Amino acid sequence: MRYLPSAPSEDRALLDAIGVGSAEDLLTGIPAALRLNRSLDLPPQQSELDVLRTLEEMAARNTRFRARFLGAGAYDHFVPSAVDTLTSREEWFTAYTPYQPEVSQGTLQHIFEYQTLVADLTGLDVSNASLYDGGTSCVEAALMAVRLQKKKNTILISQGLHPHYQEVLCTNITPHEGLKLVQVALTAEGVTDLDDLKAKLDGDVAAVLVGYPNFLGCAEDLQAIAAITKPAGALLVSVTQEALALGWFEAPGKLGADMACGEAMSFGNRPSFGGPFLGFLAVKDAHKREIPGRVVGQTKDLEGRTGYVLTLTAREQHIRRDKATSNICSNQGLVALRANIFLQLAGPEGLKGLAAQNVAKAQYLRQRLLEVPGFEAVHGAPTFNEFTLRYRGDLKALQQACLAAGILPGLDLTPYGEPLKGCILWCATETTTREQVEQLIEVLARIPVHA
């Protein structure tokens, strides 16, 4: 077995030194009745070439589309070559959590830079070292808001929040007795209904979670929402499922959000069937001691040189056990590294320029779709790289026609509530070409519409 450093003579020497005849003799601590006395029912050992072939065959069973117009929380963006080559250095990808700072300054300084960039993007003061994904970042933000306001028991979630994020929130909030999740409706314009929000903002509300832009692609007016949530004493949590949108829309912190969380896989990562992704969370300085997860801080070594360490550990599970701010132990280190490298390459101009290209491509796609019989505009709010259109034709036929032509269409929103029946969520990014849009239009134009 190529991964085992086993030569028979050395194996023997190890066993002799221990004083046993065979490795099985070291299992005496496991009662014989509890041991497995047969081989595992798994395939036999394979060579590297054979394994690669098996996996290549599996990967080939997935359709490779020639054009994709699906976003909904996982986005196709170009990944600069430097991201892959740098992160494939063993010093980055094979290292553990930086428990020994003297030999982990690379990881620690990277996380410090990542935290700085997340704070900058969100317009807030403090970021943690990352969380699992967008959905769980909402859970951590909501639980943090409740810790900050112990007498309150309600979390309001805008219906514009990604439905999967809503479900992850529900899964994780349900076990907390006394905590309530309450939905706030959307208007016909696809944004949070401010009247419904006002009506539900009683003294028990700890936090309001709003998508920015939301699941339907619409940019919420965070400033107007903050003007309502603040007087009610609730914390406003901005949830961004497409972090590149923060290169186009104003930073949530500058519009009055108290916390910003969401999904930053778009920075240097691939869709990979949904993971690993990159949850982020940024908060105000006053709240930093309640932030969940790993946090890196700057300090000095014995000789006065600047260095970095894991800090504020008094919040964490290995110290506080059942009183910890969260059970989280890992972060998304390597995914955050990809984001950090990507953001440094992009810089302010690259990020804004890339964001503007995403808007341009989506606008072009939207305009061309609206020229196809059967498509209608639904919302008027400003959008980023996603938007919702109603289709008056047969949605199933549309999907089948696209898939048959090797095109992955936008998301059918019919399962997500009556007002969205017959609607499709479309996405275009900088990777979408005009030619791909025209290929899509050609396919759609051939579908007969009787509406």
Add this chain to the structure above:
Amino acid sequence: MALRQRETLIFEKSVAGKVGLDLPRLDVPAAADTRPAHLKRSGFDALPEVSEVDVIRHFTRLSKWNYGVDDGLYPLGSCTMKHNPRLNEKTAALPGFADSHPMTPAEHVQGNLALMHTLQTWLGEITGLPAVTLHPSAGASGELTGVMLIRAYHLSKGAQRRIILIPDSGHGTNPATAAMAGYEVVELPSQTDGTISFEDVTDPTTGKVRKGLAALIREHGTEIAGAMITNPNTLGIFEYRIKEIADLLHGVGALLYMDGANMNALIGVARPGDFGVDVMHLNLHKTFSTPHGGGGPGSGPVACTKALEPFLPRPVVVREEAKRGEGEVPAYTYRLDWDRPQSIGKVHTFFGNFAMLVRALTYCLSHGGDGLKTATLRAIVNANYIRKQLTGTFHLQYETPTLHEVVFDDAFQAKNDVHTLDIAKRLLDYGFHPPTIYFPLIVHGAIMIEPTESEPKEELDVFIDTMKQIAREAAETPDLLHQAPTLTPLRRLDETTAARKPVLRWTKQA
């Protein structure tokens, strides 16, 4: 080590006008700006202006200040720092996998679903627990999923139980998880052989009596939802009464959760499902060789009994036999089953850290069933070799046989005012990553060593000699240890000030 001893923050290298990314050609009209004025993105304070060369050099230099598994032994106990095969990286990056979108209709991601179903089946075989979810993002996420399954199970029986039992040797994530799932934690004491005590335990110094498992079960009975037990435990000792523990718990309707952090000691040797475990998590980033990435991403699948299966996170990957003519080879199709009325719901935005699942499956195929067992045995041999060679040089609190790891402590060295931290820091000077230290909490000054199966005898011998040398230094020149490390890029860092006056981001100097 790097030749260069300083690499400033990237922000200090920023020069207006530098770029590291050229925008693609825009083949459509430029964006029309429909944003109201206050929603237009204002400037950035930190995003640097640097070139690709600057970024490559920055991260290459920083990387040289890290210690990785490829640098040598990484004996962090309970962390299972084994070799990260390069083939795994290659398969995870295959475009068919890496470019696939999680909301693609199932018939167009049959490869992904087949992979997930296969891995689920194999993890079920490995654990002896037939129902598996791959969604949890990491160990702690797996624990939370598992405890929520237990909660859903009790609720389905109309009972709201409130207590989870956790041994004092358990990982910190266990009590933190139980609290996050709304449970009260009651601690199980360890007995003198390092395993869970059935009897009450009297603290020899304080005289305080802590109730053992038997008394706690008598006292709390049906208030107990379950117990979270690591096996082998964090001392590397197999909880040899685990079946009895399971029976006692089951006797009051409670369930047994196993923290699978130490599963590297059991694969192919014993199966949790066979010794009474109801639900457990696996750490693919420990046992199944997916890289730690400097702290993540991990992956923490959960395996459970049929009784808990209805509560698994949705959607569940299911396999269906496609209709074929007689005599033809059966073909399977896979789909995502969202219609799970008793499911606890989603625990991840999509289906977990899929790229880690590709790596884990690759690892399983590379080993085969028997190869996995060989790896387990080698990990146990390596740990016992270190134990044998260092016993006497370092104090061993528990003499019970151990499997894949061994926990020494600093009792011998403390006489010279040399403590575990000093020993760990001195190891850095010798070019080794130190073991896990000060954990488990039940061993004062713990030094927890897990070599894994990846280490050749030669590397173990150098480590053992180094540890012996450090023990000599502790007796003869203790100040060397107090001062250590001196050969690393930085020396000991001031963690107290870091926590008291936190500086958590760079800010532009005015």
